[in-house]
Amino acid sequence: MLMNRVETILMNSGARRALQRWYEAPALLRLGGQLAPGARALELxxxxxxxxELILERFGADRVDAVDLDPAMVDRARRRLARHGERVRLAVGDVTDLRRALDAADGSYDAVFDFGILHHVDDWQAAVGDVARVLRPGGRFYFDEVTADALATRGYRWLFDHPTQNRFTAAEFVAELERRGLAVGRRWRTRIRGHYVLGVADRVA
Ligand SMILES: C[S@@+](CC[C@H](N)C(=O)[O-])C[C@H]1O[C@@H](n2cnc3c(N)ncnc32)[C@H](O)[C@@H]1O
Incomplete structure (x- = not known):
């Protein structure tokens, strides 16, 4: 589901960038570490x-493919990332069908990143299934998600548009990853009374 106007403004703000740079990326790096040289990553x-940019510069990916449903956001990303040349490939598409969006073959990525997007997807389980498909065995999924507990608050309901059915708690999200062969173990954390869940998972062989 596309973001509404309020969320679009918030996501394009300095506050969002600061949170991503100074909190989310360091927390994910503590749990999952940097990528090996030459790593190929995908951002949902x-x-x-x-x-x-953080995946290239802080996590150390060699190349990143990135996909978004919103052509206007992909245009913004294209302008921001132009200086990285062929290290970045952008596409407009749906994360529930990465083969169609990016022609992504099975096992083709060393890492996949989810910075707060699957709570926007009606069939988020299908997206998790495709993440498991495109990660190579041993590849890593870095995630930071918004749970049903946050989406149920008055602030989220008044300010933003999200799917209302089939949302997930932190524990349900982690259980779905495990069910799809993405081993999380104890490498996950919640914040603000379970409103957000952040962690890493490794693709089992
Ligand atoms: C909350 S924003 C997060 C954007 C960015 N990851 C960040 O952290 O600033 C969610 C993004 O997911 C995109 N999106 C929503 N549903 C999608 C889908 N099914 N496939 C691909 N992108 C989707 C939206 O267009 C939006 O850019």
Whole structure:
């Protein structure tokens, strides 16, 4: 589901970039570490491309493919990321069908990143299934998500548009990853009374 106007403004703000740079990326790096040299990464729902830059510069990816449903956000990302040349490939598409969006073959990525996007997806379980498909065995999924507990608050309901059915708690999200062969173990954390869940998972062989 596309963001409404309020969320679009918020996601393109300096506050969002600061949170991503100074909190989310360091927390994910503590749990999952940097990528090996030459790593190929995928970012789900890249928005304006700030996360893609962090994946290149902080996580150490060699190349990043990034996909978003919103052509206007992909345009913004294209402008932001132009200086990285062929290290970045952007596409408009749906994360529930990465083969169609990016022609993504099975096992083709060393890492996949989800900076707060799967709570926008009606069939988020299908997206998790495709993440498991495109990660190579041993590849890593870095995630930071908004749970049903947050989406049920008055602030989220008044300010933003999200799917209302089939949302997930932190524990349900982690259980779905495990069910799809993405091993999380104890490498996940919640914040603000379970409103957000952040962690890493490794693709089992
Ligand atoms: C809350 S924003 C997060 C953007 C960015 N990852 C960030 O952290 O700033 C969610 C993004 O997911 C995109 N999106 C929503 N549903 C999607 C889908 N099914 N496939 C791909 N992108 C989607 C939206 O267009 C939006 O850019």
């Amino acid at each position: 729902g890249c928005g304006a491309g700030y996360g893609t």
